[in-house]
Structure formats: C-alpha cells, structure tokens
Amino acid sequence: MKILIKSGRVVDPANKLDKKLDILVVDGKIAELAANIDPGNAEVINAAGLIVTPGLVDMHTHLRDPGYEYKEDIISGTRAAAAGGVTSLACMPNTSPVNDSLAVTQYIITKAKEQGSANVFPIGSITKGMNGELLAEMGELKEGGCVGFSDDGLPVINGEMMRRGLEYANTFGVPIFTHAEDLSLVAGGSMNEGSVSTELGLKGIPWVAEDAVTARDIMLAELTGAHLHVCHVSTKGSVELVRHAKARGVRVTCEATPHHFMLTDEAVRGYNANFKMNPPLRTQEDVDAVRAGLADGTIDAIATDHAPHHIDEKNVEFAIAMNGVVGLETLLPLTLKLVAEKVLDLSKAIALLTCQPAEILGIDRGTLAVGAVADITLINPNKEWTVEADKLHSKSKNTSFDGQTMRGYAVRTILAGKTVFER
Amino acid sequence: MSFNPKHILGIKDLSTDEINFILDTADSFKEINTRQIKKVPTLRGKTVVNLFYEASTRTRTSFEIAGKRLSADTVNISASGSSVAKGETLEDTAKNIQAMHPDIIVMRHGASGACQYLAERLDCSVINAGDGMHEHPSQALLDAFTIRQHKGSIEGLTVAIVGDITHSRVVRSDIYCLSKLGAKVRLAGPGTMLPPGIEKLGCEVFNNLEDAIRDADVVMMLRIQRERQGTPLIPSVREYARFFGLNGNKMDLAKKDAIVMHPGPINRGVELGTAIADGPQNVILNQVENGVAVRMALLYLVAGGEKLQEDC
Numbered sequence: 001m002k003i004l005i006k007s008g009r010v011v012d013p014a015n016k017l018d019k020k021l022d023i024l025v026v027d028g029k030i031a032e033l034a035a036n037i038d039p040g041n042a043e044v045i046n047a048a049g050l051i052v053t054p055g056l057v058d059m060h061t062h063l064r065d066p067g068y069e070y071k072e073d074i075i076s077g078t079r080a081a082a083a084g085g086v087t088s089l090a091c092m093p094n095t096s097p098v099n100d101s102l103a104v105t106q107y108i109i110t111k112a113k114e115q116g117s118a119n120v121f122p123i124g125s126i127t128k129g130m131n132g133e134l135l136a137e138m139g140e141l142k143e144g145g146c147v148g149f150s151d152d153g154l155p156v157i158n159g160e161m162m163r164r165g166l167e168y169a170n171t172f173g174v175p176i177f178t179h180a181e182d183l184s185l186v187a188g189g190s191m192n193e194g195s196v197s198t199e200l201g202l203k204g205i206p207w208v209a210e211d212a213v214t215a216r217d218i219m220l221a222e223l224t225g226a227h228l229h230v231c232h233v234s235t236k237g238s239v240e241l242v243r244h245a246k247a248r249g250v251r252v253t254c255e256a257t258p259h260h261f262m263l264t265d266e267a268v269r270g271y272n273a274n275f276k277m278n279p280p281l282r283t284q285e286d287v288d289a290v291r292a293g294l295a296d297g298t299i300d301a302i303a304t305d306h307a308p309h310h311i312d313e314k315n316v317e318f319a320i321a322m323n324g325v326v327g328l329e330t331l332l333p334l335t336l337k338l339v340a341e342k343v344l345d346l347s348k349a350i351a352l353l354t355c356q357p358a359e360i361l362g363i364d365r366g367t368l369a370v371g372a373v374a375d376i377t378l379i380n381p382n383k384e385w386t387v388e389a390d391k392l393h394s395k396s397k398n399t400s401f402d403g404q405t406m407r408g409y410a411v412r413t414i415l416a417g418k419t420v421f422e423r
Numbered sequence: 424m425s426f427n428p429k430h431i432l433g434i435k436d437l438s439t440d441e442i443n444f445i446l447d448t449a450d451s452f453k454e455i456n457t458r459q460i461k462k463v464p465t466l467r468g469k470t471v472v473n474l475f476y477e478a479s480t481r482t483r484t485s486f487e488i489a490g491k492r493l494s495a496d497t498v499n500i501s502a503s504g505s506s507v508a509k510g511e512t513l514e515d516t517a518k519n520i521q522a523m524h525p526d527i528i529v530m531r532h533g534a535s536g537a538c539q540y541l542a543e544r545l546d547c548s549v550i551n552a553g554d555g556m557h558e559h560p561s562q563a564l565l566d567a568f569t570i571r572q573h574k575g576s577i578e579g580l581t582v583a584i585v586g587d588i589t590h591s592r593v594v595r596s597d598i599y600c601l602s603k604l605g606a607k608v609r610l611a612g613p614g615t616m617l618p619p620g621i622e623k624l625g626c627e628v629f630n631n632l633e634d635a636i637r638d639a640d641v642v643m644m645l646r647i648q649r650e651r652q653g654t655p656l657i658p659s660v661r662e663y664a665r666f667f668g669l670n671g672n673k674m675d676l677a678k679k680d681a682i683v684m685h686p687g688p689i690n691r692g693v694e695l696g697t698a699i700a701d702g703p704q705n706v707i708l709n710q711v712e713n714g715v716a717v718r719m720a721l722l723y724l725v726a727g728g729e730k731l732q733e734d735c
Contacts, residue, residue: 195620199435201535201557201592204619271536316512317534319555 002026003417004039008047008378012054013351014358014367023052025374028417032370047378050411053350054366055087055375058331059357060152060177060231060255060303062324063089063120066107067096072308072395074108077328078116080306080394082421084328085410087118087375088358088365089306092152093125100125100136105144117413117420119375121147121361123177126165130154133161135168142172147361150177152231153278155213157183163220170226175253175360177229178217180238181279185209190319192265192280200268202318205280211237218245221252229360230254232305234279236289243298253360254293255303258327258334259400261290267400273314273321274398277307291343294352301357302349304331308396326394329387333406336381340407378412385409427728430542430549431721433558434599442603446568448728449713449720455492456715466495469726470525473499474517475552476532481687481711482552482561486529489718495726498525513537514544521545527725530554535592548725556592562686563596565717567604569710570641573682578605583635583677585667586645586694587616587656593645593686598624611635612667615656632667639677643684644669644694660693670696674704682706 005023010033012018022037023030063077072080081089091108093099099108105122112120124146128134130153138149149169155178156162162178169176186209191197193204214230218241221228233239233254245252259277264284267275275281293299307324314321335353338344344352358366365375387404389397413421426444434442455463471490475483483499490497502516513532520528527548530538535555542549553559570577582601588594588610598608598621608626610617611634622628629635636642647663657663664670669683670692683705689695699705723731 193619195623198589198618198620199595199624201555201595203556271539312512315514317532317540318536319534 001028001417002040002042003045004037004042005045005047005052005376005378008050008052010052010368011347011350012368013347014054014355015369017368018347023368023376025417028374030368030370030372030374033368045378045412049380051346051379051381053377053379054354054368055377055413055415056085056332056353057357057361057363057366058086058089058304058306058328059301059361061089061091061306061328062094062308063091064308065095065111066104070395071310074111074120075115076393076395077306077308078112078118078120080326080328080392082117082413082415083393083410084330085332085377085379085413086328087377087413087415088121088363089118090121090123090147090361092123092150094130094153098125098130099123100128100130102140102144105141105146109145118415119365121145121363123148123150123152125149126151126156126176127161132156132158135165138169138174139172142174146174147363148175148177148229150179150231152177152179155179155181155183159216159220162217163224166220166224166226166228170224174362175227175229177231178213179231180210180213180217182209182212185212190276191268192282194265194283196265196268200271202268207235207237207282207286210235210279211241214238214241218242218250218252222248222250225251227251227253232257232260232279232303233290233293233299234260234282234286236286239289239293239298243293246298253300254298255301255357256290256294256299257303257305258331259325261287261294261338262334263400271318273316273318274325274400274402276318276321276323277305277325278323291338294338295343300352300360302331302335302352303357304328308394309398310396314398325398325400326392326396328394329392330399330401330406332379332410333408336408374414374417376414377410379408380411381408383407383409425729427724427730429725431560431725432538432542432549432551434560434563434596435558437603439603442564442567442600445564445717445720445724446571448724449564449568449716452719452723453713453716455719456712461492462494463492464494465723465731466490466493466726469495469527471495471497471527471529471722472520472525473497473552474502474520474528474530475500476502476530477553479531479552481714482531485711485714486552486718489715489722492715493719493722495722513540517541517545521547527722550721550725553592556590558596559592560596561714561718561721562593563600564721565710565714566597566643566684567600568713568717569684569706570682572709572713573706574640577601580606580640581609581638582606582641582643583609583611583639584643584645585611585632585635585669587647588612588621588645589616589618591645595624597643598626602626609635609639613657613663632669632673633676636673637676639681641682641684642669642674642677645686646688646690647693664693668694668696669699674699684710687711
C-alpha cells in the first residue's frame with residue numbers, strides 16, 4: 001500500500017523542514033521525502049498549493065466517554081478531530097467513571113483503535129476518583145497507555161497531595177497536568193472579574209485564582225524535580241510565572257487555547273453561555289500576554305480544551321451554565337490567524353500543534369521523519385469558510401465561533417497512511 | 424417624541440430623551456393614583472404576568488397595582504428558587520406562560536441576564552423587575568422621578584449612594600439613569616462591597632461615607648442584603664452601622680435641603696438610623712408612591728403607548 005503526496009509545501013518543524021517536497025508513504029509509514037518522487041504504483045494525492053504537516057496533536061480534550069456519551073463519545077470526538085486536522089489527542093480523565101483504573105484506560109484505547117478516527121492518548125487522574133485524597137495507580141495506568149496525569153476540571157487543592165502526585169508521576173517519567181485554580185478565590189464566580197463582570201452583574205473570578213495555584217505548582221515542580229505541565233494558561237501573570245520558571249530551569253511546560261488568545265471577557269456581554277469556560281475569557285492585556293508567550297516560546301503548545309456540552313446545559317441562565325466550549329474543528333484556522341496577524345511564523349505555529357505537544361506527551365507523533373507513522377494533515381491555508389455550529393462533527397455544538405468567518409482548514413487528514421477525513 | 428420599546432431590560436441602553444419621556448409619561452399617570460376611582464381603561468384586555476423568581480413585596484405589588492389601575496389583567500407567579508432545583512428550565516416555564524398569550528411578562532430573577540435571555544426567546548414584551556446583580560430599571564426610574572419631584576431637575580445634582588454596591592442591581596441602574604440625566608454620582612462602601620471597575624459606569628468611588636455625602640443633594644442608602652453574600656463581607660452589622668450607616672448627625676455634612684432615599688426594605692439601625700428614617704428629609708415613601716406611576720408608564724409604553732388609544 002503506497003501513497004504519494006505530491007508537490008505540497010511540507011512544513012515539519014520537528015525536522016526543520018519547510019519546502020516543496022513529495023512524501024511517499026508505504027504501509028502506513030513515511031518512506032521517503034524528496035523532490036519529484038516517481039509515483040510508480042502509488043496512489044497519488046495532489047497537494048499542489050496545500051501545506052502538508054504532521055497530523056496535528058491536541059494535548060487537551062474531553063471526549064466524555066465513558067459516562068457522558070450524550071455530550072460526545074470517542075467516535076464523534078475523534079471524527080471532529082479528523083475534521084479539524086487532528087490525528088492525535090490526549091483526553092482528560094473526568095469521565096464517569098473517572099479514568100483512574102486500567103479498565104477505563106483500556107476501554108478508551110480499545111474503542112479508539114477499533115472505532116475512532118484519531119489516535120487517543122488517555123490522561124489518567126492524579127487522585128482516585130479525582131477527589132484529591134488518594135493517589136491513583138499511576139504506574140499501572142502508564143503501562144496501560146496513559147501519557148500523563150491530571151485532575152483537570154478540579155484542582156488538587158491540598159498542597160501535599162500535589163507534591164506527592166508530582167513525585168510519584170516522576171517515578172514513572174510522566175508529567176502532571178495542572179488545572180491551576182484556587183476554588184476559594186473562584187467563590188462561585190462565572191466569568192473573569194473586572195469592569196465587564198461588574199457591569200453585567202456576574203460574579204467574577206479574579207486572575208489571582210489562577211496565578212496563585214500556577215505559582216504553587218511551579219514551586220512544587222522545582223522542589224520535586226518533576227515535570228509540570230500547566231493547562232490552559234489564560235492570564236498575564238501565569239504566562240510570566242512560567243517564563244520565569246523556565247529561565248530558572250524548572251521542568252515546566254504549558255499550553256494555551258485558541259479562545260484565550262482570540263477572545264476577551266467583552267464577549268460575555270449578551271450572556272451567551274458559549275462564552276463561558278474555565279478558565280474564563282480574560283482581558284485584552286491577558287490575551288496580549290498569551291500571544292507574547294506563544295511568540296517567545298514560553299507557551300509550548302496550542303490545545304483546545306475541547307469541552308462538549310449538551311445544548312440543555314448551555315441554553316440556561318449564564319451563571320448556571322456549564323463551563324467549556326468545543327474547539328477541535330476551529331483549532332487550525334484560529335492558529336493560522338496568529339500567523340496572518342504576524343504573531344507567529346508558520347513553522348512555529350505548526351510546531352505548537354505538532355512536535356511540541358507530542359514531546360510533552362512523550363508520543364512518537366508530530367513528525368514526518370522517515371520511518372515515522374504516517375499521520376499527515378493537508379491544509380488549504382487560504383480557503384475562507386464560515387463556522388456553522390449545526391454542521392460541526394462533534395455531538396455538541398457549543399462553539400464560541402458560530403457564524404464567524406475562518407481562513408484555512410484541513411482538506412485531508414491521514415492516519416497511519418489511511419485517509420480518515422477529506423473535503 | 425414617541426417611545427414604545429418592545430422590552431425594558433435596563434437603563435444602559437436608554438437615551439436621555441427616552442428616560443425623560445418615561446418620566447413625563449409617569450407624571451401624567453400620577454394623578455390617577457389619588458382619584459376616588461383609581462382606574463382607567465387604558466390597558467383593558469391586556470394580560471400582564473408578574474413572574475417573580477425572588478421574593479419581593481414592594482416591586483411585585485407596585486407592578487400589580489400599576490397594571491390593575493390601567494385595567495390590565497394581572498397574574499402573579501412566584502416561582503421558587505433556581506430553575507435547576509425545580510426541574511423546569513426558565514425557557515420552558517416562560518414558554519408555558521407564553522402559550523397563554525400574555526402581552527407583557529414582568530420578571531424578577533436571581534440570575535443576571537435572565538430578562539434578556541427571556542426577551543430573546545419569547546414573542547411578548549419583557550420588563551425587567553430586577554435581574555441578579557445587573558439592573559433594576561423601574562427602581563432607577565422611580566428614583567429619578569422622585570428626585571425630579573423634589574429638586575425640580577436632576578442636572579447638576581450630586582447623588583451619593585452608600586452600601587453594598589457589589590450586590591446591588593439598583594446601583595447599576597441608578598448610575599446609568601442619574602448620570603444620563605446630568606447628576607454626579609458618588610458611591611461609598613467598605614472595600615469588600617465595591618466591585619472592580621464600577622467607576623467606568625460613570626461615578627466616583629469613596630471608601631468612607633462622610634466624603635461621599637459631603638455637600639450632596641441626595642443621599643441614597645442601600646439595604647445590606649445579607650442573603651446575597653456568599654462569604655462574610657463585613658465583620659458585624661454593628662461595625663457596619665458605625666462606619667457606613669447614616670445615623671447621628673452625619674446628614675449635617677450633606678446640603679441642608681438634601682433628601683434621603685432608600686430602595687427598601689430598610690434595616691432600621693443598620694444602614695439607616697431611625698431618627699433619619701423618620702426624619703423630615705426622607706422621601707422613601709414618596710419613592711414607593713411614585714413607583715406605581717412609573718410602572719404604569721412602563722406598562723403603557725411597552726404595550727404600545729399612544730397607539731393603544733388609536734386601537735380603541
């Protein structure tokens with residue numbers, strides 16, 4: 001089984017490549033990259049005018065399976081991923097039951113392999129049941145395929161528990177993903193605290209709720225020598241904390257979401273719950289800081305925090321609506337927007353979507369090196385299209401970008417040499 | 424001019440002319456409330472539903488009387504607690520009411536934005552009778568009406584509002600309303616009750632009562648809304664009364680002819696000393712009285728205003 005992807009602009013930051021090349025795929029692996037490869041008996045895919053990248057890696061999603069299949073499941077979630085050009089994703093453990101056991105990990109991996117359209121790498125919980133009291137069996141979970149541990153959605157409030165979680169995960173060489181949030185400072189808030197929350201009369205969440213725990217967890221990483229990954233940084237302060245920690249040599253990485261570099265709390269005017277997420281949309285100053293963090297390498301990955309919710313959980317009063325938005329199908333164009341706005345160059349943008357998150361997750365993806373698994377995304381960078389929530393592949397339609405015009409999308413997504421999405 | 428809004432959701436989006444038009448309309452209704460027979464046929468055949476998700480005596484009664492004096496059929500619904508706890512969503516409840524073809528829903532709800540939410544989903548008119556910590560437009564209008572009645576004009580006056588600013592929807596509506604009408608608005612309260620960025624709404628912020636009320640024309644005291652407080656924001660009612668209550672001779676700092684207002688219900692001895700609550704400067708019961716006229720004006724204008732007479 002041979003495929004030849006012909007005449008595309010190959011952008012593969014893992015191998016410092018950005019040039020017009022052909023890619024030959026044999027039996028699901030990258031066999032050769034060169035100019036003008038003879039097709040022989042290979043199926044030829046014309047990529048002229050397209051950008052060819054490693055399949056995108058989204059290191060932060062919620063697939064809701066098992067337990068909340070009415071929001072999303074592994075089949076629909078990975079289909080949304082494929083439609084967004086994403087071939088590998090990590091999924092958070094806040095399912096029902098929580099992914100704190102080998103049985104749940106194996107269920108996710110097996111279902112994804114048999115019925116999914118993307119590689120799924122589970123993240124196990126730090127504590128059993130995500131209740132912050134006892135460590136999950138991380139050793140066995142790692143053997144079973146978990147690539148990291150997190151109580152995402154719930155912070156590990158107890159400082160000692162977080163310390164032990166870092167030490168224990170480090171024993172097995174996997175990172176801890178922190179959802180940095182001091183719930184006592186959140187105190188029931190439903191949006192960023194500031195002049196907009198004051199005007200709208202919604203209880204605010206101050207930046208310090210995020211920064212205080214980001215600071216604590218960075219210090220715990222410094223104390224323990226473990227690898228800390230900070231999820232969805234949304235504040236100027238958190239970006240600065242990570243920047244300083246990296247300069248000190250602390251093993252810390254972090255990610256940012258498209259909504260946190262594209263939208264501010266001004267979007268909450270109108271009380272539309274599709275602008276309610278956690279962490280909340282912040283101020284322009286924070287957006288600028290996140291963009292600066294992406295540009296200077298402080299932020300290592302762009303991840304969606306894809307959080308599907310049923311319309312009944314969103315079509316309610318803002319204060320009681322669930323947190324989160326879907327993101328898999330808008331990840332790529334929103335990242336390309338940063339290129340258009342000259343925040344990032346294309347190679348850097350693709351690195352944030354491929355090799356950099358792959359490295360944090362410790363997975364052998366995000367590269368087009370000869371011998372690598374042929375996960376490949378073909379991108380039309382100039383195609384204008386309009387987001388229509390109803391037409392998303394995800395089961396849930398809670399996007400912040402409904403009706404917005406996007407530029408660029410994946411036209412073909414290839415998973416281990418097999419096309420899983422095409423438009 | 425004529426002004427017939429579909430909804431009244433807040434003061435923020437009203438122009439100065441529209442506010443004045445509402446106040447002038449209220450003026451023309453005021454006299455009905457002192458007649459022997461307090462009823463005109465203006466809203467005959469119209470149905471007004473008062474949908475109250477939070478306890479309210481004053482506002483609900485005021486809207487009900489306003490509707491009845493205009494001959495509307497008024498129905499009161501007291502829905503308990505949050506819609507989640509009750510099992511039916513706000514949208515479903517509202518759509519059930521709509522199926523009975525009311526002309527106007529007057530709603531109070533604990534969630535900010537709930538009235539806008541309703542207005543976006545229903546065909547009938549919606550009047551906001553207080554949504555969360557967001558707006559309480561009819562209260563601000565009756566406050567403006569009362570100030571205008573006592574001071575002739577609002578332009579150039581200094582109005583001090585003291586209390587739990589954070590949790591007050593009245594304050595937000597009052598700031599918009601009074602500043603649009605040309606007043607200077609000052610706020611005061613303990614730091615725990617001053618929300619960030621409130622000055623951007625068009626006011627000056629003080630952290631002591633004395634500076635705020637000095638030379639003020641109007642002093643408005645807010646009730647300490649204990650039920651709104653998730654965490655204790657004040658050490659004690661006693662200490663609050665000492666620093667932020669209007670009592671003793673503090674009113675000497677304001678102008679001699681200053682008036683004292685309160686959206687009610689008052690906590691005697693807490694934000695308002697009894698001597699002042701019952702003193703000659705207080706216009707609190709005027710506010711309540713004017714509330715009926717202002718709400719008559721809102722119901723009338725939302726129902727179609729002058730067009731109503733043409734229909735008859």
